């Protein structure tokens with residue numbers, strides 16, 4: 001197990017569009033080990049996901065997982081998913097204002113709009129094509145990670161900067177209103 005260094009906002013690698021991974025590259029022991037390291041890094045940091053750019057390697061690989069996450073106790077469970085060369089598209093035009101943080105943006109969260117229903121096509125770590133649909137906060141997680149792969153951070157999508165908050169202030173002043181705002185998403189998921 002190795003936990004990798006996570007690039008922080010300002011590091012140019014976070015603004016780099018990641019390159020496509022070939023099946024040959026994906027099959028190497030080296031890349032499989034890298035994927036394991038990404039999973040370890042995500043779990044060690046209590047992240048809901050991490051993209052390869054965030055560990056200083058701009059290739060189109062990301063991982064996501066939500067079990068019981070102390071960073072995001074309200075997020076619905078999401079089984080460990082390794083997604084390579086993902087292509088994401090919204091399934092309709094329903095959007096929702098959610099609140100996000102990022103392992104590459106220390107102690108800051110903010111409100112932004114995400115599509116509620118998305119389809120994501122990708123290769124799993126064995127190179128097998130997968131198609132999944134996701135809704136609500138899980139859909140938000142996939143949109144967040146796919147943004148990383150094109151060099152975009154959640155900060156870029158925060159249009160109302162008065163919603164920016166530290167994690168502690170979020171807990172104290174904003175969490176309840178946020179949970180009320182997204183309650184309909186889990187109720188009919």
Ligand code: ZN
Nearest residue numbers: 101102103104
């Ligand atoms: Zn992030």
